[in-house]
Amino acid sequence: MFVDTRQAEAAATDTRDTEAIEMSLLLEAVYQRYGFDFREYAPVSLKRRLWRRALGEGLDSISKLQDRLLRDPACMERLLLDLSINVTAMCRDPTCYLAIREKVAPLLKTYPFTRIWVAGCSTGEEVYSLAILLAENDVYGRTRIYATAINQLALDQARHSVYPLDRMQEYTENYLRAGGRRSFSEYYVAAYDGALFDAALSENVVWAQHNLAQEGSFNEFQVILCRNVLIYFDKALQDRVQRLFYESLGRFGTLCLGNKESMRFSAYEDSYEVVDGEAKI
Ligand SMILES: C[S@@+](CC[C@H](N)C(=O)[O-])C[C@H]1O[C@@H](n2cnc3c(N)ncnc32)[C@H](O)[C@@H]1O
16 A cells, blocks of 8 residues: 555656656747747646646647647747736736836826836736826826737737726726826727727837747837736746836836736836735736
8 A cells, every 4th residue: 555655656756757848848849939938937837738738639648749849830839828918908907007006107297208018918908907097187198109029910909999898897896996186988999799999098009029038129218017917927037027118118107017016026126116915017
């Protein structure tokens, strides 16, 4: 019995080690073949997503997925969607938008022109939410929002500014909880089963593909919003991205993180002052 348990444990360790090797080879292959670098993503969620793609492709090992990825760019596109986790919503976490409205927008009013970077903007919901908030505070007209994401398909969707009509009730509630003062439906027209957002809201938005794991900064910003992105990275990559943000912010710049993210234990913790702890600003 004792020997059986030890053998079973040894076999389980072997499987885990083999899988870790397969994962690392796959990530290296993806990097060499397509240039996408997921080598420093948090391993637990990465493994779950790789397995989801493998099973979705009808494959029973990570190595087989690697083989398919090397030969089939369409499979890479599908994996990219799985890995870049595009879950998002308008005025997601309304307390954050309320805090931006009450504490950040007044500061922006003091600048003649403002550059904001929304890093990891997914399909754009966050960007339209921010544009609405800035417009309601009379600063949108002198703001440029640089909205970036790793995934081109997500950005294409963002540019179209059409979102499912059946989410508008949830978004309206978020908007009101975020201090919205109008009727949310003023910002879109219903077309078939989609809600098409006012083109004026993206007039000052530059959409661009940008990989936080590999690319540097491209401007100096007064505000950087990067919410619910760092959680997917391991500590080393989080540190590099924190450095990128620190170097991309102008003096007295503002950084907004997701509600499970924090500056604690980052090398730049002491370089920031908390504007709103709950809202992670
Ligand atoms: C869960 S979504 C968050 C979207 C939005 N910020 C929000 O909070 O609703 C994660 C986003 O991170 C982006 N992302 C993941 N890895 C990235 C990377 N290496 N560089 C840039 N964006 C990345 C994905 O494309 C996706 O848009």
